[in-house]
Amino acid sequence: MHCELTANFAFTRGLTLARRLRCAGHDVIGLGDRQVRKTRNFIVAAIGAALLASCQTGPKIVQAPPPPPPAGAELPYKWTQGNAPQAHKDAVAAFGPLYLKPGQYLWTADIPETGDTKVVIDTLTQLFYVYRGDRLIGVATISTGKKGRETPLGFWSVMLKRKLGYSRKYDNAPMPFMQMYDSKGIAFHAGPNPGYPASHGCVRLPLKFAEKLFTLTQVGTKVVIEG
Numbered sequence: 001m002h003c004e005l006t007a008n009f010a011f012t013r014g015l016t017l018a019r020r021l022r023c024a025g026h027d028v029i030g031l032g033d034r035q036v037r038k039t040r041n042f043i044v045a046a047i048g049a050a051l052l053a054s055c056q057t058g059p060k061i062v063q064a065p066p067p068p069p070p071a072g073a074e075l076p077y078k079w080t081q082g083n084a085p086q087a088h089k090d091a092v093a094a095f096g097p098l099y100l101k102p103g104q105y106l107w108t109a110d111i112p113e114t115g116d117t118k119v120v121i122d123t124l125t126q127l128f129y130v131y132r133g134d135r136l137i138g139v140a141t142i143s144t145g146k147k148g149r150e151t152p153l154g155f156w157s158v159m160l161k162r163k164l165g166y167s168r169k170y171d172n173a174p175m176p177f178m179q180m181y182d183s184k185g186i187a188f189h190a191g192p193n194p195g196y197p198a199s200h201g202c203v204r205l206p207l208k209f210a211e212k213l214f215t216l217t218q219v220g221t222k223v224v225i226e227g
Contacts, residue, residue, distance in 0.1 A: 075124055077226060079153045084122035084226040087129035090136040098127075098139065102195030105140030105209040112137075117216050121188070121203055123151050123227030126196065128188070128205060130213060140209040143193045144227075145201040152201070156181040156223040163214065165189065170200055177210040181223045188223075 077084070091098055095106050115133030122129070123144045130138035145151040158179050165178030168185050180187035190211070191204030198204075205213065 077124055080226040081224070083120045083224045084124070084129075087120040087122065087131075087136065087139075088125065088127070091127075091129060091139045094136050095139065100127075100139070100141050102141050102143075103193045103206050105138065105206050107138045107212065108136075111216070117218075117221050119188075119217070119221065119223045121151075121223065121225040121227075123153070123197070123225065128203065128209075130216065132216070138209070138213070140206055141193055141195065142188075143191070143195070143199055143204040144197045145199050146197045149199070149201045150197070151199070151203060151225060151227070152182065152186065153225050153227055156225065158217055158219055158221040158223060159183070160187075161214065161217070161219060175202070176207065177205075177214040179214065179217060179221075 075085070088098070091106075094108055100106070112132045112135060115135070118131040120129040120131070121127075121142070121144070126142050126144065128140045128142045129136060158181050160178075160180040162178045162180075163176070165175040165180070165187065167173040167175060175187060175189040175191070178187045178189040186201050188203035188205055188210070190207040190209075191199065191202070193204055193206055
């Protein structure tokens with residue numbers, strides 16, 4: 001059956017999406033449905049354009065550069081002339097970062113045969129440095145004087161050497177590879193190294209380190225103690 005669209009325009013616009021006219025064997029979409037689709041497409045397009053415009057015109061976010069790393073805090077030395085901090089820098093240059101455990105030590109592969117030996121002792125970091133001339137050649141962990149019997153700071157010189165010395169104050173205690181630098185009997189020598197100040201004032205060294213150090217020094221060798 002052949003059907004004709006009505007000439008009533010108001011009636012035609014009122015057709016809903018569900019109502020369709022079958023004309024000439026084909027489905028014809030109502031004008032009302034077609035208007036709904038146009039309106040919907042216009043709204044979607046408008047929203048999309050607005051979002052796109054906001055993306056293009058919005059303020060650019062500039063990422064701030066990361067803050068610089070905080071400067072390394074200086075160690076709280078009670079007294080230093082810069083020898084101990086410089087010795088640490090020289091040791092790091094010679095051996096890399098120092099992660100020595102109690103009783104450990106390092107020597108350079110080659111030690112100059114000539115040049116004056118100098119010792120730098122750091123009671124704050126509990127490290128012992130050895131120089132031959134201007135070159136650092138060794139570093140070791142130590143144990144200095146405990147609280148109330150702190151190892152005295154200052155400039156000293158080795159005044160007496162004994163492969164096996166004995167303490168005049170503390171029950172004649174043995175002090176292997178003793179090198180005395182104070183008239184009261186304070187010396188550096190081999191002894192227990194727990195990783196913290198524990199002596200009566202002397203500087204305790206790892207045994208093998210003290211043994212080799214003994215061959216590199218002489219009476220008059222300069223000793224600097226800071227901390």
